Amino acid sequence: MRKLCFFLIAILWSGIVLFLCLTQSTNLPVITIANLDKYIHAFFHFVFTLLWVLFFRTQINNANKYKPLLVSFVFSVFFGILIEMLQLRLTTTRHADALDVLANIFGAILAVLLVLLYDKIKLQNTNK
Template identity: 60%
Template structure:
């Protein structure tokens, strides 16, 4: 049951990110804070990676395996690159931006780091 919950929440978040990144930017309220879009990208991919790690941890039963982290990180990076390409190809008010890809990677890396620390501390507290 938990596996299904994590899957559907992860899939929902993926859809939300996809929609928000591909909607015409003139439909989004403008906020003039420098580099806010990079923070938003990092946040989107932090949550994206975090949720997919939780799902893949239910799929891969070995609590010491790094596979869920690697899969989720790579999925996040590939998803982010794909969105950037789609922005350049299919939208008129957005453009491809390598700095967005970098922000996505930072968010994904932070999620991996935070979850690894959490589960490492959780295991150490059991000893």
């Protein structure tokens, strides 16, 4: 049941990100904050990566505790690149942006670092 819950939440978030990134930009509210879209991309992929880590940790029964992190990170990066390619091909009000991909990667890296920090703190607390 836990696996299914993590999977559904990760799929839901992925769908939300995909929808928002492919929605015509003219349908979105205009907020004038410098580089706001980069912060949004980083946030989207931060959450995306965390949710997929939770799911892959239930799926990957491997002694290597880093494998779910790596799989989630790579998945996030490729998902972000796919979205940029879809924006280029399927939308008229969006364009592909290499800086968006970098923001996606930054968000995914932050998620991985947060999980590593959490695991380290958890391990230290269990060894006390």
